[in-house]
Amino acid sequence: MNLLKFHKEVISTLMTNPENKQVDGDGLVIMSRGLGIRKILLAFLNIYSHNKNLVILLNTSQQEIESLKQELAKIQKTKNGQSFLKVINNETPSSERHAIYIKGGMLAITSRILVVDMLNRTIPTHLITGFLINHAHNITETSMEAFILRLFRQENKVGFIKAFSDSPESFIYGIWKLEKTMRTLFLRNVYFWPRFHLAVSKELEKNSIRVIEIRVPLSPNMKNIQTSLIECLEATLLDIKKITNYIDVDFNIENALFRSFDKIVRNQLNPIWYSISNRAKKIVGDLKTIRSLIDYLLSYDCVAFYSLLETILAENAPTSIFQQENSPWLLLDAANTVFSLSKNRVYINTTNPRDLEKCKVTPELKRLLSKNTLPILEELPKWKVLKKELDPSQQKIKIEIKKENEEEEDENKKILIMVNSRRTSLQLKMILSLFKKNELNGSYYLMNKLLENYFLWKKKLAYVNKNPNGPVNNDRKTSNFQKNTNTSKPGGRYASLNNSGNVGGSRRRIRRGKSSSNINFIQTHISNSINDEEKIKLEVKNDENDKNDNDETKKRNEDEEQEFGEYLPFDIQIDEEMENDDENIIIREYSNTRFLRQSDMEDDYKMLEDISPDYVIIYDPNLNFIRNLEIYCASLKKKKIPKVYMLIYDNSIEEQRYLSQIRREKYAFERLIKEKSIMSIPIDQDGRIKLQPEDDFWKEINTRIAGGQLEKGYKKQIIVDVREFRCSLPLLIHTKEINVKPCTLIVGDYILTPTHCVERKSVNDLIQSFKSGRLYNQVESMSTYYKQPILLIEFNQDKSFLLQSVNKSEISNEDIQSKIVLLLLAFPNLKILWASSPYASSEMFDDIKKSQKEPDEQEALSKGTELLEKNNQEKSYNPYTQYNVTPQEMLLSIPGVNYKNYRIIMNNVENIYELSQMTVDQLNPLVGIESARLIYNFFNSTPKDKLV
Known part of the structure; x- marks a missing residue:
């Protein structure tokens, strides 16, 4: 692995020095994009990969982990290409995870799994050597990573925490974002490495590249x-x-x-x-x-x-x-x-028919054109420049630079063309392949076929508008180009323009709103408008359905948000015949583009090392790639550096955005440097200072109860369902000095006391639960097992504390408020908590637990799964099928039936009619003689007897 001098300097500042106790190895590194922060992360992964350490990598996606494993395997030169980086996810059983932790090494673990293992003591926290935090700008005060580091620092005061980020702009939004992030990460040191850093500039100028701008x-x-x-x-x-x-x-x-x-x-x-x-x-x-x-x-x-x-x-x-x-x-x-x-x-x-005769169009398009339609098909200016400068038939590149009056002709050289999206890559491949075969002008041929598909689509759409319920004629023969077209990628022509579309290369889940059902009739007819196999997936994202995502999911989704309209019904896919088979011309997409394939999850530097191009044409300006190119050229030392050309539209938004990105990054670093100079960092912010025994003692004292006379070792506890660790509430509960015990619960999400059970719902989850009927079953189950069932409706702290828009005046039966009222009528014992944020939820939980007993873990786990044994018979119990709340309430209204004996009656008596036919002797073994007489008298007395 080629590390530059400033890379080694960054690594040395984060290395622990055994001789100097003040150098603990903790720190946050914020570096400019493209300067090689990935190389630094790889270096630390390589350093801590042996089994003597237990180092954990956090906040890294699965695709990025796989890419890191491949690169580590090359660095470590292991057999079968396997690296020492071990991956632990939901497919790894808990019984195996403990053995992996004990063995040690470099581990990449899903945050939710790690939190549960730390709380359950599956992982020996005191043996953890340290953490490597990737993409530190995404860490928030309520994220799972913050919970992990909090648990880590409570028990381990010597382990290191190293965080890395290449997004300086993310730290200037909000109020004191950098200071909050450092406090969340338990760090006191932050290191800035901008492009204008003296050590960086000096290193990159040794073998600097010259980017020749071609202004189009x-x-x-x-x-x-x-x-x-x-x-x-x-x-x-x-x-x-x-x-x-x-x-x-x-x-x-x-x-x-x-x-x-x-x-x-x-x-x-x-x-x-x-x-x-x-x-x-x-x-x-x-x-x-x-x-x-x-x-x-x-x-x-x-x-x-x-x-x-x-x-x-x-x-x-x-x-x-x-x-x-x-x-x-x-x-x-x-x-x-x-x-x-x-x-x-x-x-x-046009009204001149001769114009159409002079226009060169394909026969298929000519049949679709009306008499007065004249195709113009204006090419993108960059296409013309690229075709002029790049001649794939002769395998050479010819660029004229007027300022220096130079002309270079190099044969059999590798030419790398970098583009911003998959769509641009496919179009350029088609243009170059057709241009090589000396067919009709490659770009014009492509435009003809796109226009042909466009008119076919318009014709089908016109038919659908006139006959929405009629059949669509699919007998029309499609062109060869259409057969080569693939539009299976979602987010088509009817995708809502104000919402994100899900593109083919993305692996992110998109929540689809109910509005999509309204356009099924269009989807049915248009799905065959290009060919019989392709589908146009129409998506309309309902804003109401995603308005209350949990905080962590919202942050992740914002980083992966995508633009509308990236793919259209007539997108192209290059087949084997049209694929540009020239090995010397390589077209690739940037690694930071949002439309990547599974095989493209590698960084630009690694790609440059593998290809070793002689010429690089930057078709779409990209600051991140240019920085990677600088690092690549600086690592070549005495080797010949590639010639770089950048196509940029003159006086365009593209140019403005590129220059603004450079200015914004510089401004961000200047502001962060100033913020660091006036930042007040407490000496105990890193969490390494151990608490005195008396501090622990005072934490266990509750002065609200009898002057704080509690037994030593007493601590509050809440049992939490493991699925709830996707949200931030367990972390906030833990900050209240309440023990969080993760378990797989069947009934409820949070067990506060032996009698208080809570089902938590975000607004979005509440709506979906009412639609599916799941909420009724959950409340029914809680009412069966717990004296006080509670429904917690939790709002997002960044959104308004309203369940209905103020613009909507009338309430209908379909509104969420109406459904809540019906739920309360069905379950009178149900209590509802309204929380404006997870912070408010944790406060209410703390108040409910005051003067209450602590819940028992085994008892909570047994709810919903225990075997009831009455009268020497074992019957399996299922709260969703055996008990019905309405008959249960009716039974409790009978004299002689109470909460102590109603379950015994329900398990031994088929129905209320059978109960009414039983004698006192038959009821006595079940409820006792007094209760048996009351029940018998209730069923066997008449109104006249009561009057007498």
Whole structure:
């Protein structure tokens, strides 16, 4: 593994020094993107991989772990390519995990599993050598990683904690984000390594690269569309300012060009989201839509871009099944310019038939064109430049640099072309392959086929609109190009533009809202519009269904959020015949792109090492890749460095975003350096200072009860279902100095006392539980086993504490409030707790436990699974089938039946009718003589006897 000098310096600052006790090896490293933080992580994984240590890697995805294992295997040169990094996930039985922990080594463990093992003492916490925290910018005060480190520091004062991050911008959002993160990670030291660091600059300048910028001018239509979209974006920003003064963010075009801006605006509006109008919500969604259209203008072909615009119009049409509120920006003159010019890039209407005769089109497209339609099919300007400079038929690259008046011709050299998305990669492969076979202009041939598919889709859609319930004619023969097309990727033409689509290469789960059922009739007819095998998956994400995700899931999903419209019904997939078989021309996607395949989960540096290109063409500017390229060239030392060319649109948003990214990173480091200089860090923040015995004693004293006269060793305890460790509430309970005991519970989620059982529901889970009927069964089970069943309805702390929007005045039977009332009528003993956040939930739990006995673990585990033995007979017990609450309440209303004997009666008597026919002698063994007489008299007395 090639480590540069500054890499070794970073590693040395985090290494433990046995001679100097003040150097404990703890620290947070924040480095610029692309400078090789992955190499530093790999170095530590290699250092601690032997069995003498027990080092745990946290906050790393499964795909990244597999990639790290492969690289470690090469570094360690192990047999069969297996590294010493062991993976523990939900497939590893608990009986095997303890043996793996004792053996030691380098482990990568799922956070939820590790928390449970630490609480159950499955892992010897005192033997843990330390933790390596990846992507430290994602760690929050309520994350599972924070819970793990808290448990670790309580018992282990000598182990190290090393955290790594390559996202400095993430630490400047919010109030004192860096200080909070360091406190959460139990760290007192933070190290900054920006690109302008003296050691970094000095090392990279030794064998520096020269990036030759090829400035590509935008076409007149693209330039006018870009200007109009910016006007629409400015108008939308002004509308958002008028909504509320609650937002604290700089409203300018430069900030609005980044994806993070959408999230910041939405997160700041979340506390008042239900108090703003539907129009205001639509405007916030339009912010993302317009920004995405600016991106796609420069990356999509003209046919795909125009089809996206038509999708927007379809969504906002008065007859649309998707539409609730029109987008205000569509009423602007600038929006009209966007739509008209985008159409002119694809085709125009002409009255001169000779224009069509002069136009070169494929026979299939010619049959679909109307008499007055003239295809324009404007190519992307970068396509023209790439075809001009790159000649795959001769296997050479020819770039003219006017400033230096140089001309280079190198044959049989490897040419690496880096693009931003899978779609761009596929299109470039098709263009180059057709160009090599000397067919019709490669890009123009591609555009012809895309337009052909577009008109076929329009024709099918027109038929569906006229005959929504009629059959679709699938006998029409499709073209060869269509047979090679694959659109199985979700997020099609009708995907909701204000929500994220699930692309083919993504492994993230997308929650689908109930609105998707409304478009099944369209999906049925359109699914065969391209060919018989492909499916257009239509997705409309209902905002109400994901409004209350738990905090951890929300953070993860934000990092993996994706844009709409990445794939269309006529996306392309290169078959073997069209695949560019030139081994010297390699087209790859950036490793940090959001549309990766399973095999592409490797970093750009490793790819450069494997390919060793002679020429690198950066088709889409990417700061992260350029930094990786600098590191790669610096590690080559005396070897010949590759020649780098970057295609960038002149005076475009692409150029503005690239320059803004550099400025934002520099500003972030400057602000963090200033924050560190004035930061006040307590001496015990690292958790290494041991508490005195008297401190432990005072923690066990409860002064509210008899002057604090409690027995030594007494501590509060709450039994928690293991599935609840996906949320932050167990951590917050633990911060209240309450023991958390994880168990697999059948009844309830939290057992507070022997009589108090809690079922926790987020608002989203509450809605789904009512729909499925699961909540009724859960409450019924709690009522059977516990005297006081409790339903906890927990809201997200970042969102408003409202169950119904203020814009909705009427309440119907389908509303959640109505269902809650019906649930309370069915279970009068049920209590409901309303918590505005997990913090409020933990406070209420602490209050409920005061002056109450502690729950018993074995008793809680037996609820729902015990075998009842009465009258020398064993009967298996199932709370969901044997006991019904309504007959149970009826039975308890009978004189002589109470909570001590009603279960005995239910287990030995078939029904109430059989009970009414029993004699006193038959009832005596079950309930005793007094209760037997009361029951018998109740059933065998008449109203007249009562009157007498």
